[in-house]
Structures are given as C-alpha cells and as structure tokens.
Amino acid sequence: FKESELVFTIGGLGPTSDDITRDVLAEVLGDPLRFDEEVARWLREFFARRGVPLVESNLRQAWVPSRGRILPNPNGTAPGLLFEATDGTRMAIALPGPPSEFLPMVDRHVVPLLHQWGGGAVIHSRTVRLCGIGESLVEHYVMDLVVSTNPTVAPYAKTGEVHLRVTARAQGQAEAEQLVSAMVQRIAERLGRYIYGYDEDTLEESVVRLLTAQQLRIATAESCTGGMLAARITNVPGSSHVFQGGVVAYSNEAKTRLVGVDEELIRSHGAVSEEVAEALAFEVRARFGTELGVGITGIAGPEGGTPEKPVGLVYIALAHRGGVRVQRNEFLGSRNDVRTRAVLTALVMVREYALEAKAHGEEVMRH
Template sequence: TVYVLLPGPPRELKPMFGNELLPLLQEQAGGMVTLSRVLKVAGIGEPAAEAKVKDLLHSTNPTVAPTVKRGEVHFRITAKAKGSQAALALIEPVEKEMRQRLEPYVFGIDDELLEEIVGKLLRQQGLTIGVAESCTGGLLAHRLTNIPGSSEYFQLGTVVYHNRWKEELLGVPGELLARHGAVSREVAEAMAKGIRQKAGTSIGIGITGIAGPGGGTEEKPVGLVYLGMDFKGKVEVWREQWVGSRQDIKWSSTQWALMKLFQQLKQ
C-alpha cells in the first residue's frame, strides 16, 4: 500500500499532481488508463432515467454509474484500457446508445452547466431573451447572466413581486389578476407575453408561484409554480408542484425553466 500526501492549496497541488504523482501512478498501472465521461440529464427523475438504460448499468468495461445531483441525474461512464484513445473508443458507443435512449433529457457532459448550454444555443441561433420573475426573485436572470458573454442574448430581467408592477411593467390586466390570482396559468402566460413585448426579445419567460413556507391554500399549496414561455409568438404554460424549502422551490423552478427552454431550442 502506498500513501501519498499532497498540499491543499490548488496552485501547489495541481502542478505536483500533474508533474510528479500522475506519471508515478501511470507507471504503476502498467500503461493502463482510466477515463470517464459524465452524461448529464435533467427534466426526468432518477428512477425513470435509470429504467431507460437499466441493462447498460450492468456493463463492466465501461461501467455506468448513476448519481443524483440537484435537479439533475448524472451517468458516469468509465473505461479502462491501454491509452486514452482506446478508453475513449470503449466509452463512445455506450454514450451514443444512452443519448438515444435518454433523448430529449440529455443536455451536456462533464463540467457543462445547463445555463451554459442554453446560452450557447441562444447565441448560435441569434435569439434574445427577457424574463419576468415573481416567486424566483431574480434567480433565473442570475443563472442566465452568470455565463460569460450572456449580454449577447440576455436583454431584460424583472422581479415583479407586487401585482401593481405586473400590471404597470408587464401589462398584465388587473381583471385577470382579480379573477385568477397572481399564481395562475393565465397570469404566467400574460407575464411571458408582457416581458417579451417590453424587452423586444425573441423569447419571454414568466414565472409565478408560491415559494413558501407560508402563503399556501388548499387550492394553491406551497410549491405550486406556473411557467409561461412566449417563444417567438408561440405561447405555452406549464404547471408544477414542488416540495422542499423556499430555496429548494426557487432553485427547482429555475432549473425547470432552463430545461424547458433548452428543449424548445433543440426542436
């Protein structure tokens, strides 16, 4: 058994690992290389995702291991072979098969983020976006603008908590709010249309819901969220019932919005 002690600071650890430890490990492995590819999916739960690739989870080289992340399921495909190219050749057919089975939920690999992939697609297609948020409090805009170069596609974000601003900024009719309430399919649709018109963008997204822990009713419980999307004039609205803390519900709602946008962009 060999024990290796390495320094903690990354600027010391990385060169020491790359220059000293990695060659030693490769030498002891007899030229064998272990290579992994992480396939990332969202918009589908772990049991349903695993069911689609159940037989592949029993493979030995490469192995396929699922892990649950926040709002995502990751499948790590790991192969061992003599050299990186040989390991990659083992991974590629399994990855291809998994992509086919898990379509349209696969959004990225390895270190790629969902908001990063969405931004790349928006840029490639020359599209712009504006978002109107209520229960998520600007978190969707935050995630979209965390990506370098997001000014190429992100135009406007508003947090319209009070109904007054839903009316004044987005043009949501007061009678609509009075009849259906702020947390409703109708208001989510009006918010999406309103922000797209206000920003003059290709896409408008509206999110309204009850993040909790208070404010819920029997008819509209905590965790109820409506997502509206105006995609170049085509408007769709989805309903979801989340569970968890206030922070969980806000994050899940933005993950959901990004995945719906990703799927629209891939069509």
C-alpha cells in the same frame, strides 16, 4: 488503514492549533514530521508579496513527512502531503480543504500518482448530462448498460438533472477513450434528446448556444425566483447576444407597474396562477421586443401555502411568436430547492422550444 492501502484526507493542514491532520497521519503511519526550509522560504515570500505579516504559527505548514513527499499548492499556503508507512505498504495523501486549492492538485498530482501506482493502467471518464427526464426513467433506458463492467455506467441524480458517469480502464489512453466514446454513443442513441452536454457543460450554456444559433432573443419576468433565471443566463459569456433584460416583479404592484400585468387579472386569479404567469411572459416579451418571454410566479415557502395553492406550486410560462406554453409544477424541498428547481424547469422549457425551432424552423413558432 485496516482495509485500505491508500487513504485520502481533505482539510486540517492549516496553521491553527486545531489543524491536526498532518500530526495524526505522521503518528499513525510512523512517518515523523521534519521542518522543510524550502517550504518555509516559500511561505515567507508568499506573505511578503501580499504585504501580510507572517506569524510563527504560519510556519506550522512547513512541517512535512520525512519519508513521503510534498505536493505543491499554487493557490494557497498549505502544501499537499504524501505520508508513507515504515514498511511501504500503506500511504496517505493529505490535501488542503478549499476546493479551489485541492481540485487543481488532484488533477496535477494525485491522478498521475494513481496511474503510476496502478501499474500503468489508464482510467478515463466522461459525464453525460441530461435534463427534462427523471432518474428512474433514465435507468429504465440504460439498465443493461449500467450493469456493464468496462466501461462502467453510473447514474447520479442531481437537482433537476441526471448525470451518467462513464468510466473505462485500459492499458493506454487511446483505448480507454475509445471504450468510453463507444458507450457514450450508445447512451446518446437512446437518450439523445435529453442530453444537453458533457463533463463540465451547464444547462444555461446549452440554452444560450441554442438561442444564439436560432437567433432567438429572450427576456424574463420573475416573481418567486427573484432574478435567479436571469442570473443563470447572464453567467454565460456571450449571453448578451440573446438576453435582452429581466424584471424581478415580486409584489403585485411591481407585476402591474413594471411588467404591465392587469390588476383585475391578479384580483380574479391570484398572483400565483396560470393566467398571471402567461401575462408575465407575454408582457415582458412585448416590452423588450424579444422572440421569447419567460414568466415565473409561485410560492417558494416555507409559509404562504394553502390547500388549493400549496408551498412549492410554481407556474412557468414561455411566450413565443405563436402563443404561450404554461407548465404547472409542485416542487418539493426547501425554499431554495423550490426556487432552484423552478429555474431549471424554465431553462428546460426554453431549451425544448429552441430544439423544436432548430428542427422545424418557423413552423414551431406558430404553435
């Protein structure tokens, strides 16, 4: 509070003795707590509807600031609380910890309050989501845009992706949206081929849309990723139109028996090899009768690596009508990092092929 007029806290509003956020804020801001009968009644009804007994400690959540206000929480028992200092110059907003609770409250209560306190100014943001390109290269293409002030452009490196958050401030919603839209268009002119979506879009949603539009069906044979690629694809509603099935072929025996990879190929080149990745992709495509087949094999770690084949080595193959594409990757990070990056890379490979199919039709499928 020494440097800020408004402070946000997340968590510590529960019913247990270690949930002390409300008590601390009340003391620091001099906004004493009072027992709110309306909140208490709501809590009793909440527990009664669920057939769960209400214990006395649950009613701790009915203690609210005297001068501030209550921010309703439709997804949990802890209301959000707004505390106000005696002189009115400092405030605090306390929100419950679970994201499923505080995120809707931010949209419903906090953002309107910020607009109100901001003198009527409107803040509007969009997130441009990119894949298949690194953060440094993205920044190279948009360096002159990153230094702009309204709207601002902020790059964020995510696992296997880069996000550009464009934010504008204006006196009206339409003006703010126009400023953001114009900047997003400038970004698209430079990086359009790498943009898979905006805001809450996911890479797998983009892939499913492209495959559906191009009438391309896909099947997967996964080793080190253990079905994660299939799971990402099938998370998308409507993916049944393009995803025919997947095989988790973790052991060498499974690669041979379930997918049809030749035993001699595995003996000659090793399970983690370009040749086996190709075979996984080719065979799973043939077995499911799809236009595309993906094969993934690698060493996720933390053990199992050698100087020739280190931890993080993953081969990803994409079989199609005209042949196969194979990508050798050496991913850094934990076991989960390696597996996640492998799945994202596979999705990028499928997306790039589908984009080429969209641009060139049957021609790309013969190369």
